Amino acid sequence: MTIKLSPSRSVPSIAAPGTRSRRGGAAARRDGIWPWVFVLPLLAGVGLFYIWPILQTAYFSFTTWGVFGGATWSGLNNYLRLLADPQLYTALANTLIYTGIVLLGVPLAVWLASLINTPGLRFASFYRVLFFLPYVAMPTAVALVWRIIFNGDFGILNHALSIFGIRGPFWISTPGFALVAVAVVGLWSSLGFAMIILGAGLKNIPPELYEASELDGASRARQFRSVTVPLLTPSIFFVLIITIISSFQLFDLLYALLGSKNPVMPKTMSLVFYFYSQGFVSNDKGYAAAIAMFIFLLIGIVTVWQFRLQRRWVNND
Amino acid sequence: MTSTATGISAVRNRALVRTKRSRGRRGGSHVLVHIVLGLGGLLMAFPFIWQIIMSLSTNAEVQSVVPTFWPAQLQWQNYAAVFDRLPFLSQLGTSVLVTTIRTLAQIILCTMAGYAFARMRFFGRTVLLAIVLSILLVPSQVYLISQYQIVQSFGWLNTLMGIVAPGLFSAFGTFLMRTAFLNMPAELEEAARIDGASPLQTFWSIMLPLARPSISVLAITTVLWSWNELLWPLVVSTYANAMPLSAGLATLASDVTVNYPVLMAASLMAMAPVLIMFIALQRRVIDGLASSGLK
Structure with missing residues (x-):
């Protein structure tokens, strides 16, 4: 059971033994100029707009930009300066809290994915569409609705809470609650994607295992715990990695839900928002480059750490 | 002998009956599954439903402390007001153009490069591939500042070219297409070559049609990403008229003079094209994103 990150399974065998020489030197010469015709347009663009900028940002991070x-x-x-900057630590903490809340959606997604993939379930594809809808919707557009839902005076959320006698806060304009509000929307929009990835993993579990455990008298809860979850660990691991990496990139939802000029922003901003405000609002591009390198390093460390940890709990038989 | 055989088959039959019966029981308990998924689905869809209701209400109804679950009178003119009060049409045009150009460019460039990396031999292939794929490991903030500098130096700020440019090229697309071509049988190409087809002909008339499923995955992911993207268009366009819808709506949100229903109508129309595409092609979009794993 290996996780299928991509359709790639194996490299096809190069050629039958008899044709080897033809595919070797002669073929290489015959390809001649053609490979470059195919590959150069992309290489030129990637070089100019990605490789060069990456190197330049690394350089920028060691420079200071004048006013002009x-x-x-x-x-x-x-x-x-970065290491001594309290705003960096606030942004880092906010990013981590946001990521933590969004990660709460992963166990929920495991449960919901196993429900939605119940064999013979009617309306399954309808449910799938409903859960996936938030993922494809434009974040800045849905954020505008959530703003109204979260509104402290007339939002439907606080109205619902008031039925239970709870006086809801001003979600969008209170520091702690604002981050929670953003994270709730983040969880809402990423849940469906996690369910789809996990659903693909569920299809790889042989049905005989369920039949066998059923004959042994295992309850459905027991099956979930002893068959589904252990065999799903590779997909769960993949979902965790994707969720962490994309949560570390929090920007769109924060920007659109709270508004860039919201006074809670200094206490609520994410790392990427801090990068944006330093680089493109304050125009301190050298400092912003250093923040970008910091984000890069952070994601790298977390990913490597995850892959290390993975050996302990992911079932890779 | 026969008696034991029938005995065994009787036991097996009984076991089969038992599984069938428990299947039946499972079928019965689907009610609970439907309740959970139905409630969850409603929660997922609620913001969209609420958005539709709000877009047809008056501003006073949106802001009433006791929520209006259905407007007294449907305010269709809110949709017309979007075109009067916001630069909606020009932003929509920008979104459509940006997404179309990027998607076509990525299909052409990534397919060609992916094919060369998978099936052709040339000097430096492995190293060049490694360099291209290394971009996938780097978060976008790392190249954003410098991309901005480049676009600025070309005089492309606040232009369509500026928004489009970096997104014409994609390391992910190249990776996706290379994988697709790697998994194809070599014999077809061999046959075409023996028949005297040029590499371009082989690529165009034999390999490309076979790669159609992966090309559609690439197209879907590119459309989704390009239509919804915020940070880059926000950075390179400062005038509302030059922005695509994603950036336009985000900046509009800070503007208090626009009333809520009009804002709801605008945001609904802004995401409609992608939502319609998703609902029309749901299986393809879901399977495509699940197989590609990444956006």
């Missing part, structure tokens, strides 16, 4: 532009070398200055 122009970068001067300043060594480790940006990084030292």
